[in-house]
Amino acid sequence: MLKAAMTALALSAMATPLALAEAPATEEAASATLLTAKVNGMVCDFCAQAVTAMFGKDEAVDGIHVDLDSGEIHVMLKAGASMSDARVEELVTKSGYDLVEVSRVPA
Amino acid sequence: MTSRRFSLCAVACFSIAAAASARPVSYPGGWTVMQRNTGDFSSLHLHYSPTFQDSVGAYVEQNWADDYTFAGAQYNRLLRRWNAPGSQANLYLNLGAGYAESFDGSEQDLAGFAGLAADWETRRYFLSYQARAYDLGFDQSARQAARAGIAPYIGDFGDLHTWLMVEVENVPEAETPVTVTPLVRFFYGVQLVEIGYTPETERFMANWIVRF
Numbered sequence: 001m002l003k004a005a006m007t008a009l010a011l012s013a014m015a016t017p018l019a020l021a022e023a024p025a026t027e028e029a030a031s032a033t034l035l036t037a038k039v040n041g042m043v044c045d046f047c048a049q050a051v052t053a054m055f056g057k058d059e060a061v062d063g064i065h066v067d068l069d070s071g072e073i074h075v076m077l078k079a080g081a082s083m084s085d086a087r088v089e090e091l092v093t094k095s096g097y098d099l100v101e102v103s104r105v106p107a
Numbered sequence: 108m109t110s111r112r113f114s115l116c117a118v119a120c121f122s123i124a125a126a127a128s129a130r131p132v133s134y135p136g137g138w139t140v141m142q143r144n145t146g147d148f149s150s151l152h153l154h155y156s157p158t159f160q161d162s163v164g165a166y167v168e169q170n171w172a173d174d175y176t177f178a179g180a181q182y183n184r185l186l187r188r189w190n191a192p193g194s195q196a197n198l199y200l201n202l203g204a205g206y207a208e209s210f211d212g213s214e215q216d217l218a219g220f221a222g223l224a225a226d227w228e229t230r231r232y233f234l235s236y237q238a239r240a241y242d243l244g245f246d247q248s249a250r251q252a253a254r255a256g257i258a259p260y261i262g263d264f265g266d267l268h269t270w271l272m273v274e275v276e277n278v279p280e281a282e283t284p285v286t287v288t289p290l291v292r293f294f295y296g297v298q299l300v301e302i303g304y305t306p307e308t309e310r311f312m313a314n315w316i317v318r319f
């Protein structure tokens with residue numbers, strides 16, 4: 001159910017105006033609910049498990065969905081929680097992959 | 108430096124490449140159990156990854172072809188990873204040190220091995236190569252293997268993934284130095300299972316990996 005909700009949110013993210021999707025990592029953007037990280041190198045379930053485990057350790061994270069087709073990690077943040085671009089990059093890098101870009105969708 | 112130490116270092120230095128199985132490192136805090144049965148040997152490798160570039164653990168091998176048991180510690184290092192959109196390539200170093208004993212107990216000694224492994228993978232294609240050299244004190248050996256694989260369908264994260272693969276192995280001092288093993292890999296959740304058959308030696312391959 002969470003996966004379906006996050007997939008729906010991810011799809012809605014694609015339909016958001018470009019200005020929103022490319023918002024810089026300001027304080028306002030960092031408080032968004034759904035975060036999408038485009039990642040290079042994720043090709044298998046072990047890769048997906050690695051990023052799921054790493055992001056799952058962060059207290060700001062409420063849920064994670066990995067889309068191997070698009071190479072994206074969709075992260076649902078807890079209400080009121082935030083995650084900076086630097087933190088996203090740290091978690092992706094520690095998982096063993098390369099971050100390409102981060103986008104956010106306000107709740 | 109003793110001659111044995113020197114020979115172990117030499118093995119480490121001259122080992123050229125190897126690792127046809129799955130990646131020998133996990134994510135930080137991840138544990139992996141890798142169990143292999145090729146007909147020539149059975150092995151169990153349990154390792155812990157403090158970082159995505161390193162893992163350390165125990166390795167035990169029963170070598171049915173050369174009649175010995177090896178038990179010791181193994182360190183794996185991801186020397187380099189190339190991440191690209193839709194693909195990943197890796198180069199690994201494996202080092203092991205421990206104790207070896209012949210099945211009949213007549214020979215036992217400090218032992219070690221060194222190997223290199225490389226792989227390239229997309230969601231559709233897989234290629235790998237690995238080589239490993241052993242110095243058992245009372246015997247030395249080496250083996251290398253290469254694999255090619257294709258996924259007949261592309262599954263999502265969490266689906267059952269299936270790979271059709273062929274492994275070519277070369278063990279120079281073996282009775283049958285070159286063998287070809289068609290195999291099928293099933294990958295579901297945290298578990299990976301491989302089943303194959305080597306016609307030249309009439310032996311089955313059965314490998315199992317679980318990550319947690």
